[in-house]
Amino acid sequence: MSRKPSFFSILFFYFLIFISSAVFSQDKKISFLYIDANSGQSSGGHTALKIGDYVYHFQYYPDKIFHIVRESWFDFRFSYNIQENRTIIVSDLKLKKSDMNKIETGFDRLFLIQEKHFENLKYLQANKDIFAKYLSGKINTYPIEGIGYFSQNSKPSKNHLINIIRSKINNFDPEREKSKIVEQIQNLKYKSNIHKDQSINSSTYTTFQDFYSETYTDLVQKYVFYDAIENNHKLKPLESFSLHSEFINPISDQERIKLQNLSKNLELKLIEQISDNEESNHWGLLGCQILVFYLSLEASLESGYFHFPDSFPHQSEKIIWNRARNIDKLKDETLLLFNRYRNKYLESENPLTIEQFIDLTDAANRYNEIQNAVQFDRPIRNFPIKTMPNKRGIAANLPNFYIPQPELAESNKQATIEYDHYLIQLQKIYPYHLIFQNCTSEIFRSIDEFYNQESIKITQALGKQINPNASLSFVPFYANYDVQNNYFIESQKIILSYRRQLIRDMRKSQNSGLVFLRENFTPTSTIYNFNEEDDWFLLFTDENVFFRPIFGATNLITGLSQLLIGVPMAIDDSGDTFKKGWNGIFFSMPEMFFFNIRKGSFYNITTMDLDPEFPNETYKDSN
Structure with missing residues (x-):
């Protein structure tokens, strides 16, 4: 079940980089940021590079890998300047547009390559976890993204959706599709992704053939998808919610029409996914997500109140809300956001899109989360980016599979070796050192690499090459001094701590x-x-x-x-x-x-x- 050649994914990767440089506007700036010290892990100060509306900086994580982090200027400043109460010195660099493009493209490339490495590591970890479940005889308890929403309570006699699908796809039989998937899982063999002596680096976009875990997960998602359609499963009450509140009005007639139209569009999307049922196409998660949104709309239309899936992921941050003085303000803020989306999307003349419904779902989740946290006296879940219905679940109806014990043991051993090998490689190519490779030195070292270590070009572009290994520039405070005295500076601003x-x-x-x-x-x-x-x-x-x-x-x-x-x-x-x-x-x-x-x-x-x-x-x- 190998995927189409990875040429297209590589092409898309370089397309992203090309676009980032092509759209570099005249008013976009590159700024060196110095963030002063605070207690805890920030006692030595910090540095970062702001490029337009994004900030790039380096952080050492418990996995012993030095991460390059890209986050929005809003999130970065809110975290460091407001929550951590640290003053930020912003030095805007005076650069030519071509040099801005080179630096932005370079950091984008470093970030995307590392993200791909982390994605590979995630799949290798999943390989280990799946075989560990097989060996324990509990493979059906392995959690799968996106399948945790469907209730086992069915109403086959009122299965409206399956009749719509059959009106468009002749002889559609979800039971037959499930049988095919079971056979594919049974015949799925573990194939090594990495050779023992294979090396990776931080400058190459590394792709592999399909990981065992990637294919297995997709097949289980498709099985649950067909099973939910066949048995007319609805959303689990504990994994979804209705907005019944004195501050939120029921669905109006105009809104009902828009929700009905979106529901019909999602029916067509579901039919499109089923029609594109090629073995090599990994659409299982997307199919489950579309079905979840469809069932949310159906529940909303049936009850007359907005109904949404709980879209907070399992790794959401937990915030102890009783330490906050402004819990009521936070609740008002999230309610305001939901109503703003509701008025913008449902009162306009344009049709409601799935992207807009995702915005409504995210805002509703954040409001409902604060309501529940206060009601049940528990921490508030938070997630820094827009949430999607990826709730993990187990495929309880999936048949048991027989794989010979020697084959399982060997696959588990190989999966463990490959994961450990890849992790060690990442720790080697992304090392941390207090002096020679820290949050400050990596910024200067990366810029040097973008110019192929050519001192003349670096001097022409920036003013002077800063070598943290030959000076005190590895210290954040001194690096700020060095930048101000050696780089071409257009302006400087100080953002006082909160x-x-x-x-x-x-x-x-x-x-x-x-x-x-x-x-x-x-x-x-x-x-x-x-x-x-x-x-x-x-x-x-x-x-x-x-x-x-x-x-x-x-x-x-x-x-x-x-x-x-x-x-x-x-x-x-x-x-x-x-x-x-x-x-x-x-x-x-x-x-x-x-x-x-x-x-x-x-x-x-x-x-x-x-x-x-x-x-x-x-x-x-x-x-």
Whole structure:
């Protein structure tokens, strides 16, 4: 079951890179970012490169791989500048358009190549997991994306969808299709994807033939898809929800017409997927997603209220909402977003599209999630990008398969070897070193590679080649100094940390002395609200150089108190309080020598608390 030649995927990869350089607008800028230190893993400061509306930076993860991260400027600034309360110095580089294209294309390429490596590693991990399930005799408990929505309660006599499909596809028989899939799974053989001595690198887009796990997962998704259609399965009540609220009106007549039209369009999409049932086409997940949306629309039309699938993925971040002061604001914000989409898409003259319904689904999920978190007193699930109905589930109706034990053992052994080999290779080609390969040095090293290490071209483009291995430029603070003094700089801006900016605004309308006394003492601060991410400290020292040693000594005593309290609590909290007390002592000591690292964090802030023009509001100099 090998896929079509990978030439097309490679062509698409380079098409993305070409497009990114072709659309580089005149007003797009490349900026070097220096983010000052805070406690925790950010105690050494950080650097990044902002290209247009995206930020590229390097981070070391627990998998011992140095990741290149690409995220939106909004997300980056919200995380570092607002939640982590860190000042950002933005140095806009003065570059020719051709050099901007070269640098942007280079970082895009590095990011996409690494993402492909991670995708390969994910499939290799899945190979291991599937054979482990086979060996344990529990293959039908292996979780599959996208199949966790369908209820086993069926109403065959009222199967409207299957009749529509049969009116378009002669002799459509889902039972026959399921039998074919069972046979394909039974005959599926494990084939090695990687040779033992095969090497990979960070500059080549690496593709393989179909992974066993990729094909197996697709076949199971198709089986569940046909089974749901055959048995008229609906959405599970626990994996979907209706929006019954005094703040959300029932579906209007005009909205009903639009939902009905989209439902008919999805029927055609389902028929299209079934008609394109080639073995090499991996459409199982897409087919399940379309069916989930279709069933959501049918449930909405039947009840008169909007009905949506729970689209939060299993790896969603959990936020402890009771540490937030603005839970009501967050709830209002998500409700406003849903109503905004509803008015925009359902009151217009244009037909409702599946993309727009996905927007509605995502907004409804975020509103419903906050409602449930408050009602059931549990953390709020959050996901940084738009959610899709990928809920994992098990194929309980799938027949058991017989694979000889020796074949299973050998396949499991080979899958484990290949995964370990690929992981080790990635750790070698994406290494981390505190001095020679860190978040700062990799930016300069990558730029050098884009210009083939030619110093003359680098100097002509940027002003001067910065070599972190031959200077202190591997240190984020010094790298910022080096960039300002050696690169062509068009302009520089300072984005004050969240707390410092609010204090500056307060001083314009309030007595500066009162602001100083109130806001630097954490128990009386109107800006800072203690949260579980921070260790105990009484006084802020980021603005007060003169009083810093005294404030630092006070904070050290506070940290010592937390450490001592944490000793008897260690049995109940696994030493968490003790560890935070130690951290409090550690970050208080530099303050006694006029050096500040800790600034507190603001994970209780929501986007409703920000400037309406965030993240591109007018920056304010710190002087």
